[in-house]
Amino acid sequence: MRCKRLRERMAGAKTPSKSASKSKNGNGSYYEQILARLFNRFGRCKSHQKFLMLGLDGAGKTTLLRKLKLLEPPSQPTVGFNLESLQYRQHTLVIWDVGGQEKIRALWHHYFIQSQGLIFVLDSSDPSRIPEARKELQKLLHEPELKDAKLLVYANKQDVQNCLSVSNLVDMLDLSIGEDRQWHMQGCSASTGKGVYEGLDWLVDALRPC
Secondary structure: OOOOOOOOOOOOOOOOOOOOOOOOOOOOHHHHHHHHHHHHHOOOOOEEEEEEEEEEOOOOOOHHHHOOOEEEOOOOOOOOEEEEEEEOOOOEEEEEEOOOOOOHHHOOHOOOOOEEEEEEEEEOHHHHHHHHHHHHHHHHHOOOOOOOOEEEEEEEOOOOOOOOHHHHHHHOOOOOOOOOOOEEEOOOOOOOOOOOHHHHHHHHHOOOOO
């Protein structure tokens, strides 16, 4: 049965309060249970591929996701997460776009489970935040639950004057990715759409059986 489009947005994603942090049987946080129900819902769709989209706040993650859905750019930053199902090249792509504010990054690990692709979005127009982005991405690459995920890095905002080139960003990130992980950096502009689908093409191809 075809997966139906689901778009969820959690406003004010915060660490659950003590009263809400335990279930009735005393096991697991309320937040984890909500996500588990969503994961289980999509788990019934055997043909879908789950992608996790992360990056610092202001990198353009949600604008990029909405460009893929041919929707208007968001009017405010994502607080929590957005969830989109996209039909692309005979695949059902389920993309989790999680907010990048510092307080929300502590919740990123809740979304790692069953991720086949990791999409990390960089703001190539802001060199001052590249070291911070590198630190966060390097931590993700050491997460056991993401060890098999293909890595697509979008160098976003390539339409902005004096932005960093893809080659410069590769040098600045200097990532310890490992020989076994497939990865690719794609220059793009979420505003104009240039390069967005080229990156998605690479990710879909990387997940094809050999």
